[in-house]
Amino acid sequence: MWQTIKGMSDVCDPARPRDLLHWYDRHARVLPWRLSPADRAAGVVPDPYRIWLSEVMLxxxxxxxxxxxFLAFTARWPTVTALAAAPDAEVMAAWxxxxxxxxxxxxxxxxxxxxxxxxxxxxDTLEGLRALPGIGPYTAAAVAAIAFDRPEVVVDGNVERVMARLHDEHMPLPQAKPVLTAHAAALTPQTRPGDYAQAVMDLGATVCTPRNPLCGLCPWRGPCAAWAxxxxxxxxxxxxxxRKPTRLGIAYLARRVDGAWLLEQRPDSGLLGGMLGWPGSDWSETPPEEAPPIRAEWKTVSEEARHTFTHFHLRLVxxxxxxxxxxxxxxxxxxxxDTFDPEALPTVMRKAFALVGR
DNA sequence: AAAGCGTGGGG
DNA sequence: TCCCCAAGCTT
Structure with missing residues (x-):
């Protein structure tokens, strides 16, 4: 009888942030941008630059x-001022x-x-952060919470999944986003909001995973409506x-006799915007036009470079x-x-280079 | 406001 | 091989 009552109260009681924080104190992931428990105990404060940089990268x-x-960027540009002073081409190459x-x-x-x-x-406020380029609703809330310990509502893919399960919400994403955000807001605590934000995301990343969730290890299994x-x-x-369509294209890799390679900087907007790349055709579902960037005896490499972008597959001759x-x-x-570094190219362009060899 | 925007790993 | 997914933002 006691077992039954306990079981029922588990299902009906709301999730408690403090139970999650207790779990986080034992199971927080060790990450380069995250203060260690020892540092926190010693009163070390997070560096907003490192938090912001990690959030954008993530x-x-x-x-x-x-x-x-993250390690390369922070070693090379230790402060936001140093990064601000860096030339565009160096930052794009490092990215x-x-x-x-x-x-x-x-x-x-x-x-x-x-x-x-x-x-x-x-x-150090949500509004101030939100006004900056590349900082949207999630990143503004995450930096405000993690760097400044403000009780902002942090909702990423992990939080959406955790909330959907906790409340057995069957409405599909992205339609369900406002409902899930409301659930997240109702749970966000005034104490340790920065740790709490990271705790929900760690829970989603390590326990409440998309596939094979480890419900047996979950501090919120009791109140979880989906588990019930x-x-x-x-x-x-x-x-x-x-499903993604397949597009076709041609890339032209011209090597000058002194070993120099013919590259071009792509326009600032659109696919691979601002990056270095090989001159070539447009990429479309119809066979590309022949338009070499320089007069030469062009030879076609036997193998194509294959690559998948967000919304199409590419077969690159x-x-x-x-x-x-x-x-x-x-x-x-x-x-x-001596200036050319294939590591400064986006992956699809590296693949094309790899086919030509060295 | 729906679509554009990369990449690598895992099932 | 393929699809799914990962701490989303911009237009």
């Missing part, structure tokens, strides 16, 4: 992918491979705004996605040629061999 990007970029390159352009805009309009100090109903594996519901010193290109500029 937008739609896995922790594993972000780690090395190469991480994806969503508009983030890097907005990162610089934001750093320069903080440096010039805010004396190099990040605003057995629906946790179906949640959150999502509206089905369209790679053509290469050796050109003499005195021939001027119609597009792009030759980059000297």
């Amino acid at each position: 937008q739609q990007t896995t922790v594993a992918a972000v780690k090395e970029y 190469a491979g991480l994806g969503y390159y508009a983030r890097a352009r907005n990162l610089l805009k934001c750093a320069r705004a903080v440096a010039s309009d805010h004396g190099g100090v990040f605003p 109903a057995g629906t946790q594996l179906e949640l959150p519901k999502k509206t089905p996605k369209k 790679v053509r290469t040629a050796l050109v003499p010193m005195d021939r001027a290109p119609a597009r792009g500029m030759f980059v000297e061999p």
Whole structure:
């Protein structure tokens, strides 16, 4: 009888932030941008620059992918002022491979705004942060909570999943977003809001995972309505996605006899905006036009470069040629061999280069 | 306001 | 091979 009553109260009681914080105190992930428990105990305060940088890098990007970029950026540009002073090309090159390159352009805009309009100090309010380039609702709330310990409502994909399960919400995303945000708001505590924000996201990342959630280890299993109903594996519901079409293109890799490569900087907006790349055709579902950037004996590489972007697959035909010193290109500029670094290219362009060899 | 915008890992 | 997913923002 006691067991039954306890079981029922588990289902009906609301989730308690303090139970999650207790779990977090034992199971928080160790991350390069996160203060260690020892530092926190010693009264060390988070650095808003590092929190902001990590949050921007983590937008739609896995922790594993972000780690090395975060360490490289903070080693090279230890402060927002240092980053603000960096040349665009250096920052874009350092971001190469991480994806969503508009983030890097907005990162610089934001750093320069903080440096010039805010004396190099990040605003400490939701509104102040939200006004900066590349900082949307999530990032503003996350920085306010984590860097300044403000009780803002932090809602990312993890929080959406945790809330959908906690409340057995079957309305599909993104339609359900306002409802899930309201649930998140109702739970956000006034004490330790920064730790709480990180705790919900850690819970989503390590326990309340999309597949194979570890409900046996969950501090909120008791109040979880999906657990009670057995629906946790179906949640959150999502509206089905369209499948990606395949586009075709040609990339021209011209090597000058001194070893320089013909590259061009892509326009600031659109796909791979602001990044270096090989001159080439447009990418479309119909076969590309022939339009080499320089007159030469072009040879087609036997293998295509295949790559998948957010909304299409690409099959890229790679053509290469050796050109003499005195021939001027119609597009792009030759980059000297000692200046050229394939690591500064976005991944699809690295793949094309890899097919040509060295 | 729906669509554009990267990449790598895992099932 | 394919699809799903990951600390979303901008237009």
